[in-house]
Amino acid sequence: MKLKLYSTLTQQVGEVVPLNDNEIRMYTCGPTVHDYAHIGNFRTFVQFDLLRRTLKYFGFALKHVMNITDVDDNIITKSTAANMTLKEYTEIYANAFLEDMETLRIQRPEVMPRPTEHIDSMVELIMKLREKGFTYESEGSTYFRIDRFPEYGKLAQLERRQGEAVGRIDTDRYDKENPRDFVLWKARKPGEAYWDTPLGPGRPGWHIECSAMSMQHLGSTFDIHCGGADLVFPHHENEIAQSEAATGRPFAKRWLHCEFLMVNGQKMSKSLGNYYTLRGLLDKGYNPLAIRYLLASVHYRKQLNFTLEGLEQATAALQRVNDFVIRLREVPGGAEDNPALSQRTRDARARFEEGLADDMNTSVALAAVFELVRETNTLLENNQVGPGNRDEILDFLSAANQVFDVFQIEEQKLEDQEIVRLIEERREARMRRDFRRSDEIRQLLAERGVALEDTKEGTRWKRVI
């Protein structure tokens, strides 16, 4: 099956064809580590994790680069206020970010470069632009002259307009020939971190970081560049301009942008104060995989309105699949297999893959899982599921988990002996028809996140997520 993805550049969905052999080279604009990331940020990273896993699912080799930006205005301001070095300060939030990634099961990209370790590449790139006449200097800073790049605006569909929007005045404009020009190298300011380079003392502008790091690790032309929807303009537009001006070659072939997480109809953001952090939600008792599920379940090009109710719905949906797996595992080895169900399982897998192949339509992919769950539950009700069916379905769910990684498919063990003892005690109490004690124990375990369900074959337990 052919994997198709949208590109902001062409505004069309098209088949993914690697530039080199079977390998996809992909760059994701990562976080700036001046604070804890909020789950709006993580929506993007979860979605591009799905992309990463989808590419692998469809058999591509992958080299994925995601930066961790460790120098910018915010970082400088905050680290100074905290009386810490840049490195001391950013280390805290970089580590927090990596931990949060793990909690959300976001796979580590192959390379996670940091700008402060790539200053040479950036300077080299700017020097190349300077040689080719794309830059000018003003008050110690180096700027990119967009008039020299006729294709400027092709990503954001900006026609080169005469009139600029009223009221959008860049505070630096008096330094620039054209308000749209952007800074490549910022002149040193007293008290701020700087690097001594042939461009003069200073630090890199925001946009040059991603160009330099992506091209250093992936080459001047690579397959996919992704980021949040707010990066289309100016960040990615500027990356294209400076990269293509420097190399004379196309930069990223395909651009993917993840839409925003909304809160009450407004973009979740630090400045609006309407944000939730991962840690905050975990403290409230929400399950990280339910959060991952919620962030993954809505298509990346649609805004997702985040609510706690939505998170609870996601939790329930996930629990349904996990409960199904527990029940499926109880299929006796001697039962007869059901050929019709085998066929249904293959169909479900095909629909799952079709959904993913269609620009990562996660809703369709997940619907394929849920349909199979319902149909199989009905058959389980009538003992029409055999061990072969069970294994085929578990195999399909594992495949789905290669991409989504939210379902609990491995059998869980009770390592807590106290809980094991209580379950046994309850079993004895029920045999004596001592339902008072029985219910008491069930309540006790519920408080510890373990639910008990009595079936004809005995009592089963499960962890509540």
Added chain:
RNA sequence: GGCGGCGUAGCCAAGUGGUAAGGCGGAGGUCUGCAAAACCUUUACUCAGCGGUUCGAAUCCGCUCGCCGCCUCCA
């Protein structure tokens, strides 16, 4: 003002010409010591509104209304 997008059941959400996937929730039932889980039945004659094209439209076209994002640091 320019650019991009959205509006489908109580909530989330798929569906881009052929007669409304899936999830959550609600109601009734089966099962159960009671629960829980699961299953069964039910919950949009209709897709923001109004026109148009078509044998046929949630899907195409036009207009109207409402909402969001980018154009400024931002995932």
